[in-house]
Amino acid sequence: MTRLVAGDPFVAAHCGWLVDVVTGTVTPNVTLVFDGDRVADVLAGDAVTPEGPILDLTGCVVTPGLIDLHTHLAGIEESGSYGDLLVESQADDALVGVHNARRTIEAGFTTVRDVGCFRAFTDVSMRKAIDNGWIVGPRMHCAGAYVTCTGGGGEVTGFTPDVGVPDAMRLGVADSVDEVRRAVRRIMAGGADFIKVIATGAVLAPGTNPGAPEFTEDEIRGAVDEAANYGTVVAAHAHGAEGIKLAPRAGVRSIEHGSFADDEALALMADRDTYLVADVWAGDWMEEEGRKKEWPEATMRKVIDTTETQRDAFRRALGLGVRIGFGTDSGIYPHGMNVHQLAKHVELGMTPIAAIRSATLWASECLDNDEVGILEPGRYADLVAIEVDAGIDARSTDAAEVLSDLTQFASQMRHVVKGAALVR
Numbered sequence: 001m002t003r004l005v006a007g008d009p010f011v012a013a014h015c016g017w018l019v020d021v022v023t024g025t026v027t028p029n030v031t032l033v034f035d036g037d038r039v040a041d042v043l044a045g046d047a048v049t050p051e052g053p054i055l056d057l058t059g060c061v062v063t064p065g066l067i068d069l070h071t072h073l074a075g076i077e078e079s080g081s082y083g084d085l086l087v088e089s090q091a092d093d094a095l096v097g098v099h100n101a102r103r104t105i106e107a108g109f110t111t112v113r114d115v116g117c118f119r120a121f122t123d124v125s126m127r128k129a130i131d132n133g134w135i136v137g138p139r140m141h142c143a144g145a146y147v148t149c150t151g152g153g154g155e156v157t158g159f160t161p162d163v164g165v166p167d168a169m170r171l172g173v174a175d176s177v178d179e180v181r182r183a184v185r186r187i188m189a190g191g192a193d194f195i196k197v198i199a200t201g202a203v204l205a206p207g208t209n210p211g212a213p214e215f216t217e218d219e220i221r222g223a224v225d226e227a228a229n230y231g232t233v234v235a236a237h238a239h240g241a242e243g244i245k246l247a248p249r250a251g252v253r254s255i256e257h258g259s260f261a262d263d264e265a266l267a268l269m270a271d272r273d274t275y276l277v278a279d280v281w282a283g284d285w286m287e288e289e290g291r292k293k294e295w296p297e298a299t300m301r302k303v304i305d306t307t308e309t310q311r312d313a314f315r316r317a318l319g320l321g322v323r324i325g326f327g328t329d330s331g332i333y334p335h336g337m338n339v340h341q342l343a344k345h346v347e348l349g350m351t352p353i354a355a356i357r358s359a360t361l362w363a364s365e366c367l368d369n370d371e372v373g374i375l376e377p378g379r380y381a382d383l384v385a386i387e388v389d390a391g392i393d394a395r396s397t398d399a400a401e402v403l404s405d406l407t408q409f410a411s412q413m414r415h416v417v418k419g420a421a422l423v424r
């Protein structure tokens, strides 16, 4: 397949400073040697000059390409009204998705776990277009559609009962263990990479209660067991404490949001190695934008009710040793602002290296993807480079200080490389 948009791959990159997310160290003057789209070697100094174009990042701090575990790349951004979803066609959703995908990778996110789109499989088409080089975007892990109960948090709700919602928006609706298993089979057959289950109500779905469970433990386990038959896992949207507790017991890989998690729920997650993927930055944006755009009062109340409680749960999760994955819910806010959440993770108590790991190493583990997340031989040559002039005191000998600056200034990144080629 011809590469229509990405540049020619480089054979090496000279890095001013390289962040090793495994050891937590920052090493000055490192050369990354590439073989095709992969890392072949990581060498000290810049003496090694393989034949071919070399990328000069000597003025930059370099980290692995970032990973966002909770994006919605297809479709228009959140408008506060689900009515808007019905005036956009699937082609509209995909084409605006092209724009969203570019903004996401330009912001440094070279891999995403895309956790659902309202019209089934729009995300799968986007993944295909990116993998074929037709459009520029991150490597995508796709949910395909939402597994949700009738009228649940993954439904397009809020209309009078005689208004029909298109079938393509209801492909994952299921109301029993058998129906859940059937929905999982339909979604996997459509090309999904994993399953997204809506275990409680949602903030933005009118008429649903984020605090209330929407599936039984058996129904969630049905999704987990069926997903396992396809060699994959389940991500569970869950705000309320009871819904959160059902999901780790049923064996899900991650809890999305986790807003009302009590200590019992968090201890259960720590015990079962369930990741918490909490969009702790998006609340500020929703509150500000929702007011400006006059979102419905009931929605605004749910936004306010979940924002600070979620941050409190996040802090307690750190104390209880819950695994943290970086996920921002982009699409709720405009795509391309994902990196703002790095500083939020630090503000809420993570060390800078832990925040960076949540968006690299740990996120790749949550994805079972050993081809991204670390710059080491064999993995994809995906990286981001931030100019030290942006404010990073890279000459500091204190790695913690460099990493702290990095989380603050990451929005000023200059170069994004995917598969050894510059994104431009």
Ligand SMILES: [Zn+2]
Pocket (backbone or CB within 6 Å): 070, 071, 072, 115, 329
């Ligand atoms: Zn979401």
